[in-house]
Amino acid sequence: MEFPERGDVDHLVDPQPLPEFAHVRYDPPSETLEDPVETARAELDRLPLDELDAGATVAVGVGSRGIHRIDDVAAAVVAELDERGFDPVVVPAMGSHGGATPDGQREVLESLGVTEDSVGAPIDARMDVEELATVTVGDTAVPVYFARAALDADAVLVVNRVKAHTNFTGDIESGLAKMTVVGLGKQRGAKAFHSTAIEEGYVATLAAALDVVESSVPLLGGLAIVENFEEEIAHLEGVPAGSFFDREPELLERAYDEMATLPVDDVDLLVVDEIGKEISGAGMDTNVIGRYRVLNAPDPETPDVDLIYVRGLTEATKGNGNGIGLADVTRRAAVDQLDLQKTYANAFTSGSLSKSKLPVVAPDDEFALRASLAALGGYDPETVRVVWIRNTEELGDFRVSAAVVDDLPAAATVRAREVVSFEDGTARFVES
Numbered sequence: 133m134e135f136p137e138r139g140d141v142d143h144l145v146d147p148q149p150l151p152e153f154a155h156v157r158y159d160p161p162s163e164t165l166e167d168p169v170e171t172a173r174a175e176l177d178r179l180p181l182d183e184l185d186a187g188a189t190v191a192v193g194v195g196s197r198g199i200h201r202i203d204d205v206a207a208a209v210v211a212e213l214d215e216r217g218f219d220p221v222v223v224p225a226m227g228s229h230g231g232a233t234p235d236g237q238r239e240v241l242e243s244l245g246v247t248e249d250s251v252g253a254p255i256d257a258r259m260d261v262e263e264l265a266t267v268t269v270g271d272t273a274v275p276v277y278f279a280r281a282a283l284d285a286d287a288v289l290v291v292n293r294v295k296a297h298t299n300f301t302g303d304i305e306s307g308l309a310k311m312t313v314v315g316l317g318k319q320r321g322a323k324a325f326h327s328t329a330i331e332e333g334y335v336a337t338l339a340a341a342l343d344v345v346e347s348s349v350p351l352l353g354g355l356a357i358v359e360n361f362e363e364e365i366a367h368l369e370g371v372p373a374g375s376f377f378d379r380e381p382e383l384l385e386r387a388y389d390e391m392a393t394l395p396v397d398d399v400d401l402l403v404v405d406e407i408g409k410e411i412s413g414a415g416m417d418t419n420v421i422g423r424y425r426v427l428n429a430p431d432p433e434t435p436d437v438d439l440i441y442v443r444g445l446t447e448a449t450k451g452n453g454n455g456i457g458l459a460d461v462t463r464r465a466a467v468d469q470l471d472l473q474k475t476y477a478n479a480f481t482s483g484s485l486s487k488s489k490l491p492v493v494a495p496d497d498e499f500a501l502r503a504s505l506a507a508l509g510g511y512d513p514e515t516v517r518v519v520w521i522r523n524t525e526e527l528g529d530f531r532v533s534a535a536v537v538d539d540l541p542a543a544a545t546v547r548a549r550e551v552v553s554f555e556d557g558t559a560r561f562v563e564s
Contacts, residue, residue: 162360178370191285193225198410203245225315227322228481256281277321298414308354408446415455457489496557
């Protein structure tokens, strides 16, 4: 596809004077778990490992998110299982991520630092699944699939972060239950789940499918991780199978309390440097930007963001640009990073097609910002409310336009006053 060059569109939008920006550091109080590696080892005591025979194979489900020290935690789990006389194997528990291929899923794990060498165990990335049963949710029959790589083991456990989901709100959102059902369901399981969840509700579908898994699979349970504002591990605990729906709501409440959010709720333009699957399932956390864009689920009430400009993709996402459709504007450099096979595999599996649509593609930063500010209507550099972040995971360091400064929370400190300059159309900040 050919996109307009700068000279083709330059005359369509008049140059806009940009606001002055403040470079801000935000340090709300938070706690970090001192030794997550030893905690992970110890918390395995909460799972019924004593019911396994010596030498039993244990499948350890690990996902595709950029969880703090996930490589160290996964290695600690493998090492502890090995020391207790079991035979661990790592199974990617990430649905269709990585283009729904074994090599792609291995590549995603590698981008997170999880390799056979780093964890000390083989990785079985087969995409084969077995249908466990068909369950009825509301008026819909949904087949429940489970990874053959996990079923071939004598027992299964999962390691995942409990946090707000990017498509819905409920007592159970992202966590152990979802990884067990969707992540270990591989592409077919994830597709079946999302197709039903869109119609019948995510929590109801998750509960019904989890019942099938727990009655059919030797599921030990999982290690649940809660991160703090700085995206570091604040809490880690073992949760045995049969207790996910009892324990996860309380962990989710803590995750909401710790969750990183934008510094203000009223934003005219949000600029996001990068999106990626390791940051959020939707590329950028929908709870941070205030947009779900899914059927049968209203968007969050806050924040209220009028326009979003996404500048690019992370290296770790390997071209999976799912979530770029949540933006209103992007630039050619971001489109050049897209791997549409991976992006569309995610869209077709999840059913959230809007997240993979292309927004308006500007030739460069300079024109993208000009077009975005003009689209706000009645633009005034003195009053426009712009927030500029690296990504939705790292919100301790950001920039805001001058009009936002007085509304910043108490834990925010202005480090410098800056202006935007352009070199060959690419934006950079310089002190004013």
